[in-house]
Amino acid sequence: MTTYKALTKAFIKSLQMSQANDKRTRVTMKVIVAVVVLFIFVPVAIFCAATTFALVDNLQYFHIEDLGVAMVFHMICLFTLFFGFNVIFSEFYFSSDIEYVRPWPVKAWELVAAKFSVSYYVDNAMQIFMVIASLVGFFFAAKPGVLSYVSSAIAIFTLPIVPLCYCGILAMIIMRFTKAVKNKESVQRIIAIVLALLILIFVILFRVLASCAEDAVHFFITENSSPFVEYLNKIFPMVHFISKAIAYGSVPDLLIYILINVIAVALMLLVAELIYFKGFENLVANGKAKKRDFDKLMELSVQKTPFKAYLLKELRILVRTPAFFTNCVIPNFIWPVFVLIILKMQTYDASLTALRVYNSNKPKIVGFFLIMGSVVFSLVMTAINSLSSNAISREGKHFQFMKYIPVPYDTQWDIKVLVSFVLTFIGIWMYLIPAAILIKVNPLYVIVAIALSILSISFISYMGLYLDSVQPKLVWDDELSVLRENTNVALCMGIALGIALAIGGIGYAFYAFLKVRLLLVSLGLFVLLALLNLLILWRTSKNGKRHIAEQEEM
Amino acid sequence: MLEITNVTKSFNTLKAVDDLSFTVNDGEIVGFVGPNGAGKTTTMKILTGILKPDSGEVNINGFDMAKQPLEAKEIIGYIADSPDMFLRLKGIEFLNFIADIYKVPTEVRRERIENFASRFGLTDALDLPMQSYSHGMRQKIMVAAALVHNPPVWILDEPLIGLDPKSAYNLKAMMHEHANAGNCVLFSTHVLEVAEKLCDKIIIINHGKDIFYGTMEELTSKYPGKDFEQIFLEMTGEKVE
Numbered sequence A: 001m002t003t004y005k006a007l008t009k010a011f012i013k014s015l016q017m018s019q020a021n022d023k024r025t026r027v028t029m030k031v032i033v034a035v036v037v038l039f040i041f042v043p044v045a046i047f048c049a050a051t052t053f054a055l056v057d058n059l060q061y062f063h064i065e066d067l068g069v070a071m072v073f074h075m076i077c078l079f080t081l082f083f084g085f086n087v088i089f090s091e092f093y094f095s096s097d098i099e100y101v102r103p104w105p106v107k108a109w110e111l112v113a114a115k116f117s118v119s120y121y122v123d124n125a126m127q128i129f130m131v132i133a134s135l136v137g138f139f140f141a142a143k144p145g146v147l148s149y150v151s152s153a154i155a156i157f158t159l160p161i162v163p164l165c166y167c168g169i170l171a172m173i174i175m176r177f178t179k180a181v182k183n184k185e186s187v188q189r190i191i192a193i194v195l196a197l198l199i200l201i202f203v204i205l206f207r208v209l210a211s212c213a214e215d216a217v218h219f220f221i222t223e224n225s226s227p228f229v230e231y232l233n234k235i236f237p238m239v240h241f242i243s244k245a246i247a248y249g250s251v252p253d254l255l256i257y258i259l260i261n262v263i264a265v266a267l268m269l270l271v272a273e274l275i276y277f278k279g280f281e282n283l284v285a286n287g288k289a290k291k292r293d294f295d296k297l298m299e300l301s302v303q304k305t306p307f308k309a310y311l312l313k314e315l316r317i318l319v320r321t322p323a324f325f326t327n328c329v330i331p332n333f334i335w336p337v338f339v340l341i342i343l344k345m346q347t348y349d350a351s352l353t354a355l356r357v358y359n360s361n362k363p364k365i366v367g368f369f370l371i372m373g374s375v376v377f378s379l380v381m382t383a384i385n386s387l388s389s390n391a392i393s394r395e396g397k398h399f400q401f402m403k404y405i406p407v408p409y410d411t412q413w414d415i416k417v418l419v420s421f422v423l424t425f426i427g428i429w430m431y432l433i434p435a436a437i438l439i440k441v442n443p444l445y446v447i448v449a450i451a452l453s454i455l456s457i458s459f460i461s462y463m464g465l466y467l468d469s470v471q472p473k474l475v476w477d478d479e480l481s482v483l484r485e486n487t488n489v490a491l492c493m494g495i496a497l498g499i500a501l502a503i504g505g506i507g508y509a510f511y512a513f514l515k516v517r518l519l520l521v522s523l524g525l526f527v528l529l530a531l532l533n534l535l536i537l538w539r540t541s542k543n544g545k546r547h548i549a550e551q552e553e554m
Numbered sequence B: 001m002l003e004i005t006n007v008t009k010s011f012n013t014l015k016a017v018d019d020l021s022f023t024v025n026d027g028e029i030v031g032f033v034g035p036n037g038a039g040k041t042t043t044m045k046i047l048t049g050i051l052k053p054d055s056g057e058v059n060i061n062g063f064d065m066a067k068q069p070l071e072a073k074e075i076i077g078y079i080a081d082s083p084d085m086f087l088r089l090k091g092i093e094f095l096n097f098i099a100d101i102y103k104v105p106t107e108v109r110r111e112r113i114e115n116f117a118s119r120f121g122l123t124d125a126l127d128l129p130m131q132s133y134s135h136g137m138r139q140k141i142m143v144a145a146a147l148v149h150n151p152p153v154w155i156l157d158e159p160l161i162g163l164d165p166k167s168a169y170n171l172k173a174m175m176h177e178h179a180n181a182g183n184c185v186l187f188s189t190h191v192l193e194v195a196e197k198l199c200d201k202i203i204i205i206n207h208g209k210d211i212f213y214g215t216m217e218e219l220t221s222k223y224p225g226k227d228f229e230q231i232f233l234e235m236t237g238e239k240v241e
Helices: A002-015 A023-062 A065-094 A097-101 A108-123 A125-141 A146-158 A161-177 A184-210 A212-223 A227-235 A237-248 A251-282 A294-300 A306-320 A322-329 A331-345 A352-361 A363-384 A393-404 A409-439 A443-470 A479-485 A487-513 A518-550 B040-047 B069-074 B091-101 B106-120 B135-147 B165-180 B192-198 B216-222 B228-235
Strands: B002-011 B014-024 B029-033 B055-060 B076-079 B153-157 B184-188 B201-206 B209-214
Touching: A002 A097, A002 A108, A023 A065, A023 A125, A065 A097, A065 A108, A065 A125, A065 A161, A065 A227, A065 A237, A065 A251, A065 A479, A097 A108, A108 A161, A108 A251, A125 A146, A125 A237, A146 A237, A146 A251, A161 A251, A227 A237, A237 A251, A294 B106, A306 A322, A306 A409, A306 B091, A322 A331, A322 A479, A331 A363, A331 A409, A352 A363, A352 A409, A363 A409, A363 A443, A363 A487, A363 A518, A393 A479, A393 A518, A409 A443, A409 A518, A443 A487, A443 A518, A487 A518, B002 B040, B014 B040, B014 B055, B014 B184, B014 B201, B014 B209, B029 B040, B029 B165, B029 B192, B040 B055, B040 B153, B040 B184, B069 B076, B076 B135, B091 B106, B091 B135, B106 B135, B106 B165, B135 B153, B135 B165, B165 B184, B165 B192, B192 B228, B201 B228, B209 B216, B216 B228
Parallel strands: B029 B184, B029 B201, B076 B153, B153 B184
Antiparallel strands: B002 B014, B002 B055, B201 B209
């Protein structure tokens, strides 16, 4: 137990981001964190609380309010499974400290228990927040007893344990028994495929849940259960018991819930003792590649400008690092899959013909949605892909390279922004332009939308990089950790969401309520975004370069 | 020529470099030695522009690092303390990238890359990702990359670590050739024998302060009858059990 405690303490300590030295930066970070809480955590919390409230409020008349809690808890468990898989895999097998710890006289279960605790610590802020919010929704709708409060307190901290145990067991089985897995790259390809599948499942379930509040009552009354919940109860059996414990204050259900958690952890540690260390046997260094002969290499060695060379280097690293590729590059190009799924799930006709007909009947409304949609989407997508808000942190140990080469910081800064801009812009418009042509949208609206999209992507790209320059996370263990532990990414997303909501809301208000012409609304947006760009360029030129010059954590 | 004048650098309350001054003249190889944490790497990072000193000046061939950083950086060849850099790139891509950054023309770089590849036995590895290299191979690539633009000032942080005997011999020979051609080399090492044999002058640093700067003869004349190892341990206050 002492070994477990010591390992956990050391691992967690090595994850933490350092605090800024000067007071001004610390205050700035606090303000930005507040913005993130406001625009990311609060909306998620409201969604969870409102969904739970609506479900429980309706279902308690039929004495099946536990189903309401169960549905939301299942969604949170799926969320944990979805994000936990990446975290667990990375912590169990690819953190660099593992190489140092493995030769020590540490038992497999102790090491896995410590790594599991670290994963729980890393992965859980959002889940705990969601559980609390759901319970608040429940307490508003129902009038529970003292035992419900006790059960709720236990659920807040323990609900993610079983999904994370699943991730852990699955990761160990894949590593031990999958002969195809030879290195980090191939494992990360598997993660990417699993993640893609999980995203699909998540999107479908999200749509199902969104309509649950309205449909649930009728469905539950007639069936007195939900196949959705029944099915998920088989995957997450503990949810059924904790829901009952919370809804009805049932002690036996609470005890069974605790027992299931204990069994899950014990099972994972048992699996660890049996196969964890053997899982490393399949890992070998990668690097087998078809070699070209030396003369050919020399022929290809041709001088390029420093700008082009640096840009190529950035792109190569993004594309060749699986964690960066799947998290920063791929999202720009696969979003239409989700849009298609959502469209397919709608009750109205969203076929190409129908959209064409709608466009010919109401071209201004289609134009409005194209223009506003492209602005909001450009803002959010640029933040989500984290190409800019992670650009300096991604350098990690290489950060000092930025400082000793004879390339001005301004140039390096602009290249990083350009990478974010180009990949996001291509990812968005390679689909939207053909879609607009197929739907036969007025070309003027397309041009306006592209112009506004350029300003939106540019603004968030510069802002993301600026945020990351204030306090980059340069000390990281593996590539995945810089993506998930860098708070600058969340900060950028929070601000982008806030601005997108504000711009979307203002645009809609002017167009729909104040009846201002669409092109005038667009002109207003153009001026606003241009001003935001000027503001961030001014901040960047004033402080961005200074931040790089003064950054000494490396 | 490389000149550092009254440079001080602190990290919070720790004074890593304390009023340090020295000059490495053209034609000299200067060894930078000191115990762990003495301030060697910090000093080298200040010299290359990676760290900004709290006070003092750094001058590289007449260029002030604070006022003309790009000009100063262009003429430095720097080997960092870790060779784990841009491991996703292939060796040849990394060398070309660095050559591009330093604007080395096509024909010149081809000749130099060929020369380094042959001297360090890199020919077969250049088309492979550096991630697959051993520590020694990575170090060789770092040496080649640092020198591909033929910089007049070499600042090498522990350059011999991980090199096989042939590569280490070649690098030492290159350092001699470079100094003999009228350029300067500053390199840090923990191997006192290497410093003793290779260097024209030695800087011994401890707690951020230079405790000796001069030739080996000057040093040994101060401590008659003692070898460099004994002198070093005595000067740095390290007691041998």
